[in-house]
Amino acid sequence: MIWEHVKPIVDELVDDHSTTEWQQVFMKWDAQTWHDGDAPTEQTNVLMIDANAVTTKGTPDLDALHELLKDHVQASISDLYLVSLFPYAKETSDTRVNPRIRLLEDLGRFHQEFGLMYDAEPDVYNETQFDLLKETNLFIERLTQGATALRVHVQSFRGMPEERIRLVLTLWHRVLHHYKPNGQLILAYEGDTRHVPAYFDVADAICHFDLASHVLLAFAQGDATRLRDWAHYEAPPEGKTYYNFLSSPERDPFEKNLINPPPEQILAAHSILLSLRGIPALDYRTLLGVTTPVERDALIQDVKTDPHRLNVFSGILSQLNVKRTHAALSPYARERIVSVDDRVFAVERTDGEATLTLYTNVSNETVTLPVQGTNVFTEEPVETVELAPYGFIWMH
Known part of the structure; x- marks a missing residue:
């Protein structure tokens, strides 16, 4: 049982729940059947996608999304970073099925082909609202819903002292690796970048938020000097890495910040993304050329018939397919x-x-x-x- 390994951290955090309540939570999860994923390799490529991105007759359709991804990107993409997924609302006509149970069933179709990554953001407005036991239980629940990676944003712990945040992350990191040894705790940190290396002991990968702005500046100036200077960042410890992206859920698609970019410019930006040490994440909005939910059949037809979108789509997948065959592009390879x-x-x-x-x-x-x-x-x-x-x- 994991309790003996996390009790010292829980005791130091001092919450309002009894030891018995904590033990009951872990006894419940210890009784589950757990399936681990694979550790990240050069074949690990993440697609960030809104779970509501594909529709059927105007309604978000996870079946249609799954079919689209399985048929058109599975050979190149290993993991899905599913956003806009929680909370999973209960339909008004559904009076019998717990929406979280239905969510688990709906997501089951994805993790036959893909690793899954979710956000694990505390739903609080200040420290007094933070219920450590409840949030830890939800964190573990994400793992049972197929997650092989969980992304936690440091700034979501509103008003909490940094040392307490680090303790919570230590607890969650230990819990994640107990149930899924190859799992990844991805840490989003937008504070002083000089503090980033200190968080590697409580995370498996740390988001590189500055990459996008430096790549944009390089293209705007036609000069890679500042990007090159920035890229001399501190190497992560053994077995740790970075999480790299040009777009994120919090930001616009990368190409929206360029002026009418030709496909060549978008592909060049992604060649930089895929060249750097770390786990690369791509934005479905860039890959598929969409900004709002769209019907599956219309989406496929538009990608095939629009030369700009087809060039971007096929060009990025081509890069991913080559990357997957070279160990030198592992997230942990030297740089x-x-x-x-x-x-x-x-x-x-x-x-x-x-x-x-x-x-x-x-x-x-x-x-x-x-x-x-x-x-x-x-x-x-x-x-x-x-x-x-x-x-x-x-x-x-």
Whole structure:
């Protein structure tokens, strides 16, 4: 039973619930049958998607969403970060089925093909409202609903002292790894970035919120210097990593912040996203070219017939498919930022004897680089790299 391992933390947190109440919660969950997922690898690619994104006759349809993802992205995407999922409202005509039970049944269809990631945000407005036992119970409930990763935002612990937040995260991190040893606690932290490394002892991955703004600046200036300087961040401890994204639930799609971006520019941005050490997460709004819920059949037809959307969709999936085959692009592979040209962002990734170097031109100029290797997309030898505007190449 996990209780003996978490009791010292609960005692230090000092909440209003008795030891018996705490033990009853863990006895309930210890009696469940638990299924662990796989640890993150180079094959781990996350798609952030609104659970209400796909509709049938104007109504959100999880069946249609599941069918769409299974048929069109499963070969490239390993995990789904499902947002806008909780609370799961009970239909007015449904008087018998507990909505959380129905939610578990509805999500069951997804975790045959995908790992699942949910938010685990305390639903409170101040510290006095925070019920540690209730929130811990909800945290574990997310795991029973198929989650292999849970994202917790530090700023959601409103008004709580930092040391107490760290204790809560310590408790949840220990609980998660008891039930799912390969599970991931993803920490969103938007405070002083100098404090980020200190949170690695209570999380498995930490969100890189600054990546998007630095990539945007690089394209706006046609200069990768500041992005390159930023990317010399502190390496995470062994077995830890970052969680990288260009868009997040809290922010607009990445391309909305660019001025009429051509597909080449969007693909170049994603080549940077996928080149950096960490677990990469993509925004379904970018991948599918949508901003609001849409009918499944119309969505598929529009992606196939709109050249811009098709280029982005097929281009991103192509990058993901190549990434999945190279251990040097594991979330834990070593990373070295390379300086070759101010217009080019370059990073070398190494895992064991496998090394890849990735070059992305952030400018609207053609750039020639005196480097040699093999293009991993075509497996053709390259004597000199010539990058078209917003061009990129991955080489070994």
